[in-house]
Amino acid sequence: MPAKRILMIVGDFVEDYEVMVPYQMLLLAGHSVDTVSPDKNAGEFIATAIHDFEGHQTYTEKRGHNFLLNTSFETIDVDDYDGLILPGGRAPEFLRLDTRVLTIVRTMHEAKKPIGAICHGPQILVAAKVLKGVACCPYPAVNPEILQSGGTLELFNDTYSNACVSGHIVTAPAWPAHPAFIKAFLDLLGTTIEP
Incomplete structure (x- = not known):
């Protein structure tokens, strides 16, 4: 299977594992991944945040690593x-306000x-x-928004380790789901990994 070209849209305080691990796993599978952030250029960094589940009512957050952007946002052609x-992380809160990001998502969809x-x-x-x-x-925490948008919920009673595929869209609740999430995404790309 030929290598695919993947676009990854990120922003400051993206969840550290949720940007680092998929990026590295997709590279390992032989694909190229262009990492972009609105109004930032190749060679710039974004800050990441590390979220953890430590027994509180919600996750905790700590400063993560700097993540290098390898592509300038203004130069991408979604085609x-x-x-x-x-x-995930906090970046989607503000990325969803950028009409350019929304146009990219709609075009891909x-x-x-x-x-x-x-x-x-x-x-x-x-x-x-x-x-x-x-x-x-x-x-x-995103469930109410999903329901209000006309989506449905596929809930699993475990430790956030499942992914849900619906047509060409795969979603997962948090970084413990990386194996299922990346496997499902690779399947949608038509990528097979031999044992």
């Missing part, structure tokens, strides 16, 4: 990409290209209005 990844959104990443899908009739399993 050049075979798939889209939207990591209309072309039925694989879209992967993890944790709070589905907030961007909600804002792009692409979830009507789509089953999702986001981080639970």
